[in-house]
Amino acid sequence: MTARAIPVVVLAGFLGAGKTTLLNHVLRHADGRRIGVLVNDFGSINIDLLLVSGQSGGTMDLANGCMCCTTDAGDFAETLESMADPNNGLDAILIEASGIAEPKALVRMVLAARSATVAYGGLVYVVDAANFDATVADYPQLDDHLAIADLVVCNKMEMVAAELVPPLLTRIRRHNASAPVLPVSHAAVDPELFFEPAAQIANDDGPRQLTFDELLRETAEAHGDNDHKDHDHEEHDHGDHDHLHHGFDSVALEVALPVDPRRLGRFLEQPPAGAYRIKGTVFVDLPDHRDIAYIIQSVGGFVRVEGDSWRGRTRGTSVVVIGAGLDTAAAQAALDGIVEPADSDDVNGVLHLTRHLITGS
Numbered sequence: 228m229t230a231r232a233i234p235v236v237v238l239a240g241f242l243g244a245g246k247t248t249l250l251n252h253v254l255r256h257a258d259g260r261r262i263g264v265l266v267n268d269f270g271s272i273n274i275d276l277l278l279v280s281g282q283s284g285g286t287m288d289l290a291n292g293c294m295c296c297t298t299d300a301g302d303f304a305e306t307l308e309s310m311a312d313p314n315n316g317l318d319a320i321l322i323e324a325s326g327i328a329e330p331k332a333l334v335r336m337v338l339a340a341r342s343a344t345v346a347y348g349g350l351v352y353v354v355d356a357a358n359f360d361a362t363v364a365d366y367p368q369l370d371d372h373l374a375i376a377d378l379v380v381c382n383k384m385e386m387v388a389a390e391l392v393p394p395l396l397t398r399i400r401r402h403n404a405s406a407p408v409l410p411v412s413h414a415a416v417d418p419e420l421f422f423e424p425a426a427q428i429a430n431d432d433g434p435r436q437l438t439f440d441e442l443l444r445e446t447a448e449a450h451g452d453n454d455h456k457d458h459d460h461e462e463h464d465h466g467d468h469d470h471l472h473h474g475f476d477s478v479a480l481e482v483a484l485p486v487d488p489r490r491l492g493r494f495l496e497q498p499p500a501g502a503y504r505i506k507g508t509v510f511v512d513l514p515d516h517r518d519i520a521y522i523i524q525s526v527g528g529f530v531r532v533e534g535d536s537w538r539g540r541t542r543g544t545s546v547v548v549i550g551a552g553l554d555t556a557a558a559q560a561a562l563d564g565i566v567e568p569a570d571s572d573d574v575n576g577v578l579h580l581t582r583h584l585i586t587g588s
């Protein structure tokens with residue numbers, strides 16, 4: 228049985244930056260993936276929480292309408308746990324924080340809720356490119372929010388004159404040197420970023436339940452979309468899905484070699500600048516470890532390792548690094564480094580990997 232943890236992505240950003248637009252975009256382009264959504268402002272979004280909780284059997288009780296004000300972190304963890312129940316077949320859970328929410332508190336709650344089925348999927352912070360400088364000047368707390376982001380989505384780029392784009396991106400990077408900064412318009416972010424590789428193996432003939440993108444389109448048509456501009460844009464672009472991949476870089480390694488667990492641990496904990504996600508399967512050629520296919524993931528330096536069986540697969544190491552603004556040559560060199568031969572005296576090296584091991588429930 229393949230270990231399967233559902234990434235929980237926190238979506239934050241200042242008022243009006245484009246969080247809801249991003250959420251709508253991701254749901255419309257989910258391509259059959261099932262996404263759970265928690266929102267803390269029911270009025271501003273035409274996606275009903277019940278789309279998710281209705282079939283997950285448990286509704287998030289947003290007693291005071293603001294999740295980051297939920298005092299009982301246990302309840303929150305339970306809610307995530309029940310949404311992530313394998314019977315729900317979700318591929319990712321997105322939490323939209325309100326524009327004034329403190330993302331740090333939400334991130335802390337998700338990190339505390341991590342389990343065999345719940346993984347931290349990163350803090351995606353949306354900024355309004357057209358108003359970035361004014362917003363930073365008026366709200367210095369934006370500084371702290373940006374600093375802890377794992378991915379900065381720089382939205383509304385079509386409103387910024389071409390010659391002003393490079394200095395703007397440089398100014399944004401000053402707030403966070405390691406997170407990728409993804410310039411987009413209409414929050415057109417590739418949803419693939421939010422899914423786990425395990426989700427991709429679900430192409431069996433099992434019963435296909437509702438697809439969220441279909442459901443959302445139906446819902447939007449039935450209720451009238453509150454985001455016509457974005458919708459129109461998306462419809463025009465429908466024939467060309469390549470545009471979704473704009474702005475992403477990735478590097479990959481696929482070899483029959485084993486990893487040096489110490490180097491791998493360091494690589495996962497300190498990913499190359501611009502990396503957002505690292506995922507893959509690695510081979511550890513040590514007694515007691517050879518028969519375990521280690522599934523590794525890292526978002527913003529938060530590492531998760533699960534053990535699976537090789538089940539007839541060829542032992543080897545395959546890892547992909549996804550980001551924006553990656554120095555691909557440097558990232559590839561760092562990635563290649565994980566399969567450099569390990570020092571044979573390094574008896575504790577494997578702890579750098581196994582200390583991140585999630586034991587199944």
Ligand SMILES: Nc1nc2c(ncn2[C@@H]2O[C@H](COP(=O)(O)OP(=O)(O)OP(=O)(O)O)[C@@H](O)[C@H]2O)c(=O)[nH]1
Pocket residue numbers: 240241242243244245246247248249271325326327382383384385386411412413414454456457
């Ligand atoms: N011009 C332009 N407008 C955009 C873009 N993305 C979103 N918008 C518009 O900006 C407005 C705010 O977008 P939302 O997605 O509601 O922003 P939000 O961050 O969810 O806002 P709050 O929930 O109020 O914090 C809406 O009118 C969107 O249609 C973009 O790339 N360009």
